[in-house]
Structures are given as structure tokens and as C-alpha cells.
Amino acid sequence: KNFPSGPPTLPLVGNLFNLSQENPLKDLERLRNAYGNVYSLFLGRRPAVVLNGLKAMKEAIVTKGADFAGRPQDMFVNDVTQNRGVILADYGLRWREHRRFALMTLRNFGLGKTSMEDRIHDEIQFTIKTLEQSTAGGTLSPQVMFHNAASNIICQVLFGKRYEYNDELIKIIVQCFTENAKIANGPWAMLYDSLPITRYLPLPFRNGFRNYKTCQNIAMELVKEHKKTKVPGEPRDFLDCYLDELDKRKDDGSSFSEELLINYILDLHFAGTDTTSNTLLTGFLYLMNYPHIQERCQQEIDQVLQGKDRASFEDRLSMPYVQAVIHEIQRIANTVPLSVFHCTTKDTELMGYTIPKGTMIIQNLNSVLREEGQWKFPHEFNPENFLNEQGEFVKPEAFMPFSAGPRVCLGEGLARMELFLFVVTLLRKFKFIWPEDAGKPDFTPVYGITQSPKPYYMKVQLRSSV
Numbered sequence: 210k211n212f213p214s215g216p217p218t219l220p221l222v223g224n225l226f227n228l229s230q231e232n233p234l235k236d237l238e239r240l241r242n243a244y245g246n247v248y249s250l251f252l253g254r255r256p257a258v259v260l261n262g263l264k265a266m267k268e269a270i271v272t273k274g275a276d277f278a279g280r281p282q283d284m285f286v287n288d289v290t291q292n293r294g295v296i297l298a299d300y301g302l303r304w305r306e307h308r309r310f311a312l313m314t315l316r317n318f319g320l321g322k323t324s325m326e327d328r329i330h331d332e333i334q335f336t337i338k339t340l341e342q343s344t345a346g347g348t349l350s351p352q353v354m355f356h357n358a359a360s361n362i363i364c365q366v367l368f369g370k371r372y373e374y375n376d377e378l379i380k381i382i383v384q385c386f387t388e389n390a391k392i393a394n395g396p397w398a399m400l401y402d403s404l405p406i407t408r409y410l411p412l413p414f415r416n417g418f419r420n421y422k423t424c425q426n427i428a429m430e431l432v433k434e435h436k437k438t439k440v441p442g443e444p445r446d447f448l449d450c451y452l453d454e455l456d457k458r459k460d461d462g463s464s465f466s467e468e469l470l471i472n473y474i475l476d477l478h479f480a481g482t483d484t485t486s487n488t489l490l491t492g493f494l495y496l497m498n499y500p501h502i503q504e505r506c507q508q509e510i511d512q513v514l515q516g517k518d519r520a521s522f523e524d525r526l527s528m529p530y531v532q533a534v535i536h537e538i539q540r541i542a543n544t545v546p547l548s549v550f551h552c553t554t555k556d557t558e559l560m561g562y563t564i565p566k567g568t569m570i571i572q573n574l575n576s577v578l579r580e581e582g583q584w585k586f587p588h589e590f591n592p593e594n595f596l597n598e599q600g601e602f603v604k605p606e607a608f609m610p611f612s613a614g615p616r617v618c619l620g621e622g623l624a625r626m627e628l629f630l631f632v633v634t635l636l637r638k639f640k641f642i643w644p645e646d647a648g649k650p651d652f653t654p655v656y657g658i659t660q661s662p663k664p665y666y667m668k669v670q671l672r673s674s675v
């Protein structure tokens with residue numbers, strides 16, 4: 210009663226056939242036009258409510274944050290990750306303790322301080338080396354490079370080590386992550402969630418379980434190695450901190466455990482890899498195809514950095530145009546289009562509707578990031594969306610690629626630092642060119658939990674030689 214309306218459902222499968230199995234984003238938009246900003250869907254027999262537009266999104270995840278901060282359980286992604294970790298943990302002790310621990314440890318390891326900047330700059334040097342090798346005139350496919358760079362930064366934090374870009378182990382992990390990001394929002398996972406009877410069949414969703422197991426075995430080895438070499442009270446990285454915490458807490462009834470640790474670090478590694486790298490990939494795709502925007506960034510970077518040997522995160526405050534461009538890249542990239550599904554933690558109300566406890570909540574972030582009335586140019590790539598009349602950087606409320614409220618991305622600080630330092634350092638040194646023989650660029654993203662641009666090639670020139 211008083212539940213949001215939605216398209217008619219079929220027995221057992223619910224609204225499975227109302228959504229394209231390959232990319233439901235257009236269907237979600239079509240249903241919004243028919244049923245309004247808050248409407249319902251049934252994934253099998255499970256009720257879900259889709260949120261669209263800033264007003265509904267804010268009321269749910271910010272104003273009534275705690276009511277909407279749960280995570281649905283018993284879905285494909287929960288089964289693959291064995292109901293452990295932090296991303297999919299339901300609202301409660303385990304989530305709270307592990308979220309707090311991650312935020313605190315990331316801060317202690319220098320997030321917002323110079324040491325994290327050092328780590329990012331160290332990694333950028335390897336990216337620069339890779340790019341330099343292709344300045345002789347050839348083209349380069351940046352996918353693996355950006356994925357490995359983002360993965361290495363989070364590996365440094367978690368395990369205190371980085372991997373060469375051609376290292377077999379990291380290639381396997383990154384490939385598993387990338388594949389799982391597509392499988393988890395793909396047609397087979399949708400079938401798994403809608404029709405539980407199919408779960409035991411040898412269907413392609415099995416690949417998701419296999420990929421996860423591969424990563425788990427690798428993480429297990431890293432934990433073993435750390436346990437052997439760690440000195441209590443002198444943590445080298447995130448993993449050591451957790452092991453220290455386990456010693457400290459022993460039997461205090463907390464949710465910390467060694468089994469959780471494996472899934473926890475995989476969660477952080479996964480969340481920190483595909484997201485940042487796909488945003489960078491989208492960024493460079495646009496920068497190559499909007500050369501005047503690239504040049505204006507370079508002018509501002511040169512002017513602000515002058516003789517400085519490298520950029521610091523602080524410099525963003527003197528670079529309103531670059532800031533606007535990076536935010537515009539994130540707005541257009543819409544890297545996590547449906548956020549991570551939420552779930553109501555109690556009976557509640559939203560925009561006058563009644564939403565019972567346990568209802569799945571799907572945030573259509575695209576509907577906010579491109580909402581008419583919130584942006585000067587909602588449907589085009591235009592940094593003016595983040596600049597006022599005086600050319601100062603402004604961030605509209607509708608900018609929420611990291612979501613908002615109690616479940617807001619806990620890596621936002623790290624991601625923002627990475628995006629700024631990568632874009633500024635690489636644009637300062639190189640000119641990025643869309644290859645003449647590449648044809649017209651295709652900006653249509655490939656859908657998944659994280660969206661990525663279609664694979665592309667780039668041409669790179671050293672700016673000093675331009």
C-alpha cells in the first residue's frame with residue numbers, strides 16, 4: 210500500500226524482461242519518464258525502488274541516510290564474495306567497524322598528507338616511462354597501463370608492494386576484477402538474482418565465482434607472507450594494521466577475523482582499481498578529442514607549476530579550470546552508474562511513498578549527473594558546468610559520482626588525489642593525440658558495475674618537443 214508504482218510484473222521473473230540484459234540504463238530512463246522519479250521494479254519476487262533525480266536521491270541517502278544504508282543480501286554478488294568484506298556488508302556492526310577501520314588506516318597511511326602523494330607520484334613515474342616508449346610515433350593502448358597503475362597504488366597501501374605492468378600475477382588479478390565488474394551487472398547475474406532456481410546450473414555466472422576464487426588464493430598467500438614477516442606494533446601497510454588489530458581485539462566480540470581480512474582487502478583492491486582507471490581512461494578519451502580543453506589545462510598547469518618539480522594536491526586550489534575538467538570527466542564518465550545497491554533498514558517514507566524494510570534501492574546516478582535544471586550543459590562535455598561567471602571552480606550539489614550519505618565511497622579522498630595528480634602530471638609532460646587513422650571516436654561506454662570506454666589507442670608526444 211502506497212508503494213511506488215512501476216511496470217506490470219510477470220510471475221516468478223518480475224520485471225526481468227522490462228530491462229535490457231546487456232545495458233538496462235536506457236530502460237531505467239524510459240521507466241522514469243513513464244512512472245516518475247521514484248518507481249518500483251521487481252527483480253524476480255524481490256521488490257526494488259529506483260531513485261532518480263537529485264531531490265529523491267538526497268532525501269533517501271542523505272536526509273534519511275540510516276534508513277537507506279543497508280545492502281541487499283542473498284544476491285549473486287553476495288554469494289561470489291561469500292558475504293564478507295565491507296562493500297556489501299549490511300548496515301550493522303561488521304560494516305561500521307570495518308568502514309571506520311579502513312578510513313582511519315587510510316588516513317594514518319598519509320591520505321591527505323604527503324606520503325600518499327609520494328606513493329602516487331612514484332607510480333606515475335612508471336606510467337611516464339610506458340608513455341615515453343611510445344613517443345617515437347606509434348600508438349598505445351592505455352587500458353592495461355591505467356588499470357595496473359591504479360591497482361599498484363592500492364597495492365602499495367594494502368600490501369606495501371607494487372608490480373611491474375607486465376607481471377603475470379597482477380595481470381591475472383586485474384583481469385579477474387575487470388571481468389567480474391562486467392559479470393556482476395550483466396545478464397547472467399540478473400538471471401541468478403531473479404530466478405534462484407537457476408543458481409545451481411552450470412551457466413556463465415560461474416566465471417564470476419572462479420575469478421573471485423583465483424583472487425582469494427593470491428590474497429591468502431599475501432596474508433601468509435605478512436604473518437611470517439611482520440613485527441608487532443610496527444605496521445608496514447594496511448594488512449599489518451589489520452593483523453595488529455586482530456591481536457589487540459582477540460576475543461572482544463568484535464567482527465574482525467582473519468577470514469574476513471582476505472575478502473576485505475580484495476574489496477578495497479577491487480573498489481580502488483576499476484573505478485579510478487576507468488575514469489582516467491574516459492578522461493583521456495575526451496581530452497584527446499577536445500584538444501582545446503586539453504591545451505587550456507596545459508596552459509593553466511604551466512602557469513601554476515612554473516619551475517616546481519612536481520604537482521601537489523594542494524595545487525588544485527590554484528587550478529580552477531583543471532579542477533572543472535576533472536569533475537566534468539567524472540560527471541560524464543558516470544563510472545559507477547547504479548552505485549552499489551542499497552536496502553532499507555526499516556519501514557520508512559520517501560517523497561510521500563511508503564517503503565517497507567528490506568526493499569532494494571537502486572540509485573540511478575546518471576539521472577542526477579545529467580539532470581536538466583542542475584547543470585548548465587547536462588548533455589555535453591563542457592567544463593563550464595563547474596565554473597561560475599568569474600571563472601572560479603564551483604561544485605553543484607548534483608555532483609555525486611561517489612554517491613553520498615553514510616555509504617558514500619570511502620576511497621573518495623584517495624581517488625580524487627589520484628585523478629588530480631595523474632591528469633596534471635601527464636598533461637604537463639605530454640600532448641595526447643587521437644590517432645589520424647582511428648576514425649570517429651565512439652564515446653558510448655561499456656556497461657557494468659563500473660562503466661568503461663570502448664578500447665581505444667592514443668598517440669603521445671613529449672610537449673618539450675612540440
Ligand code: HEM
Nearest residue numbers: 296480481484485488545548549611612616618619620624
Ligand atoms: C573514481 C573513483 C571512484 C568512484 C567513482 C567510486 C564510486 C563509488 C560509489 C558510487 C560507491 C557506492 C556508494 C553507495 O553505496 O552509496 C562506492 C563505494 C565504495 N568505494 Fe568507491 N569509488 C571510487 C574509488 C574508490 C577507491 C580508490 C577506493 C579504495 C579505497 C574505493 C572504495 C570504496 C568502498 C570500500 C566502498 C563501499 C563503502 C561502503 O559500503 O560503506 N572507491 N564507491
